[in-house]
Amino acid sequence: MNQPTLFDTPKPPFKGQAGAILGALKRGETMTPKHALERFGCFRLAARIWDLRRGGYAIEKVMVTRGDAKVASYRMETDA
DSSP: OOOOOTTTSOOOOOOHHHHHHHHHHHTTOOBOHHHHHHHHOOSOHHHHHHHHHHTTOOEEEEEEEETTEEEEEEEEOOOO
């Protein structure tokens, strides 16, 4: 008998900041830490992304340049 993988199990519902971030990502929005702080009051976007990934969601991180700094930008992975 085959063991279920992470992606075979139902995805748990997320509430609060993680749920709001997930909703934005599902709508095709990209998310930076500054955007997450301003929009959702989330100081730890990377931690919420980790929670979502552990819940089975495929989220991609791209490093982007903003002024003189590089920051992480997250989006839902798409099948090419």
